[in-house]
Amino acid sequence: MSLPTLRRSLARNRNFARCISSSSSSDPQHSKTTSFGFQTIPENAKESMVKSVFDSVASKYDLMNDAMSMGVHRLWKDQFVGDLKPGRRGPMKCIDVAGGTGDIALRILDFAREKYADRETSVEVVDINEQMLKEGYRRFKKTMYHNTPQISFHEANAQSLPKEKFRDNSYDLYTIAFGIRNVTSIPAVLDEAYRVLKPGATFACLEFNKVDHPLLGTLYDQYSFHIIPLLGTILTGDRASYQYLVESIRKFPAQPNFAQMIRDAGFVTGKDIDGGAWTNLWGGVACVHTGVKI
Amino acid sequence: MSLYLSRTIPRFSSAGSTSYLKTRFINTTPAYPGHIPLNSFETAFLAVGSAVMSLLDPYRADLIAALGETTAGPALPRLRDIMLATAEGRQILKDRPRINTRTVDMNALSQLPEGTWGRTYKTWLERTGVTPDSREPVHYIDDPELAYVMQRYRECHDFYHCICNFSVNVDSELAIKYFEFANLGLPLAAISAIGGPLRLNAKKRSVLFSEYVPWALKYGSTSQCLISVYWEKRWEQDVEELRRELGIRDSPAKWSKKSMGTMASAAVENSADLASGPIHS
Numbered sequence: 001m002s003l004p005t006l007r008r009s010l011a012r013n014r015n016f017a018r019c020i021s022s023s024s025s026s027d028p029q030h031s032k033t034t035s036f037g038f039q040t041i042p043e044n045a046k047e048s049m050v051k052s053v054f055d056s057v058a059s060k061y062d063l064m065n066d067a068m069s070m071g072v073h074r075l076w077k078d079q080f081v082g083d084l085k086p087g088r089r090g091p092m093k094c095i096d097v098a099g100g101t102g103d104i105a106l107r108i109l110d111f112a113r114e115k116y117a118d119r120e121t122s123v124e125v126v127d128i129n130e131q132m133l134k135e136g137y138r139r140f141k142k143t144m145y146h147n148t149p150q151i152s153f154h155e156a157n158a159q160s161l162p163k164e165k166f167r168d169n170s171y172d173l174y175t176i177a178f179g180i181r182n183v184t185s186i187p188a189v190l191d192e193a194y195r196v197l198k199p200g201a202t203f204a205c206l207e208f209n210k211v212d213h214p215l216l217g218t219l220y221d222q223y224s225f226h227i228i229p230l231l232g233t234i235l236t237g238d239r240a241s242y243q244y245l246v247e248s249i250r251k252f253p254a255q256p257n258f259a260q261m262i263r264d265a266g267f268v269t270g271k272d273i274d275g276g277a278w279t280n281l282w283g284g285v286a287c288v289h290t291g292v293k294i
Numbered sequence: 295m296s297l298y299l300s301r302t303i304p305r306f307s308s309a310g311s312t313s314y315l316k317t318r319f320i321n322t323t324p325a326y327p328g329h330i331p332l333n334s335f336e337t338a339f340l341a342v343g344s345a346v347m348s349l350l351d352p353y354r355a356d357l358i359a360a361l362g363e364t365t366a367g368p369a370l371p372r373l374r375d376i377m378l379a380t381a382e383g384r385q386i387l388k389d390r391p392r393i394n395t396r397t398v399d400m401n402a403l404s405q406l407p408e409g410t411w412g413r414t415y416k417t418w419l420e421r422t423g424v425t426p427d428s429r430e431p432v433h434y435i436d437d438p439e440l441a442y443v444m445q446r447y448r449e450c451h452d453f454y455h456c457i458c459n460f461s462v463n464v465d466s467e468l469a470i471k472y473f474e475f476a477n478l479g480l481p482l483a484a485i486s487a488i489g490g491p492l493r494l495n496a497k498k499r500s501v502l503f504s505e506y507v508p509w510a511l512k513y514g515s516t517s518q519c520l521i522s523v524y525w526e527k528r529w530e531q532d533v534e535e536l537r538r539e540l541g542i543r544d545s546p547a548k549w550s551k552k553s554m555g556t557m558a559s560a561a562v563e564n565s566a567d568l569a570s571g572p573i574h575s
Contacts, residue, residue, distance in 0.1 A: 226333070226335065227336075227339065230336055230340050230343065233340065233343075233357075234340065234343035234344055234357065235347070237354065
């Protein structure tokens, strides 16, 4: 459960512009590096470090989400799924990546069932972390979808989904909620998303993002860096994982940059404004990016 | 494991003459490995949060430790000054000894004669099943020397149990907390002393308040301040002589038959006699 936590000291000035970093930088003298929160680590180390974070948070993941966001994450996820309207044009085959504990999958199935009486829509929950999948499986056992073809759980890496199980052009909806900032290479995930989606299908990503409003941004920063690690200490005894969480949010690309990355993978998005390629929730604390495969 | 934030926030007043140019830095580099610097709001938040959570889940030793550190306040400088006032305490502050199975030779303790402090401590460890290795390191005290005083307190807590001849069940822990509050003055001891009895049933609470607490408060306040005792240099000392020297007598502790390990039954007979022995002033 322990993370290597030796860090270089950083000077953070209040006026420090939030850096728009690509997820990996290559340096001719050193091997490729990427960011793990505010640390810089070798690229091949990130996966196992993220794994140990999620192994340790899995059992109290839902509790901590509620505590840290004061329940607001539920509103965000409701809006995310509500805007996608799964089941409106008939049963869909959905893939929910980094979907560990099943929040989005459950909402998709419930939405299709309640609004459109659709019991054929299926969701495949994919996650790299076995502990998180176990939590999701446990949670789904309490629902009516357990042991039906509507839900299945798969352990796989979003950057390289196995081609036999996740065929090209086979899904109607690809969702990834609060997972894409933890991957080592965002372009690889976007490329895989493009591969597995059918033409005409939607890619949707819910993620924490940049808050531009100065007052909200300051309050959000103060809350993130002062309260959240302490909540982690008090509720789970694990400060380091929650420190990683708030830092990884800061290192994620800003809204227009991420929209450009989505376009680079081949998707077509709306215009680069709030309401176009992305929709800010709560001023940018969370944000929904969407793209369509043509 | 070191985990820290470092922020330097320079502030400049208007540049008139150089004598008015002041730069204020809030430096939050850690002062020792494991140090997590907190500002006053975070300290308060952690204090309240850990108090609530440790009432709900008393097995969270890390939170009780955090509560102790965030509420210590002026108690730690006072304890440090008490240590500085005696030669033994000064030696502790100079050596900064730690207590765990690597620094204390447990085998050597088992081989000491019956009735010595070292042997009594080893027997106590076996009877209670406690290990000295599970103490949480100090994180939230800014001054390294005061952090050491806190760490020393935490590691010597078992010695206080043993010298007062108490076990480690909840009523004994509370009795020792009352003793520590009278002896050392730490706010954490008071908080545990007040919050702890809420978890006891009425019968245990009545035993606690009728027998243990009066004893703890009386002998805690009259005995020598235990923080400045260099326990590791006294292993061979006779435990009853040590108790007399410190001013601790007539422990009311009761040990149930269940808490006795098979190896230590002879020693148990011995300590039971000593605890209720007729040593009065």
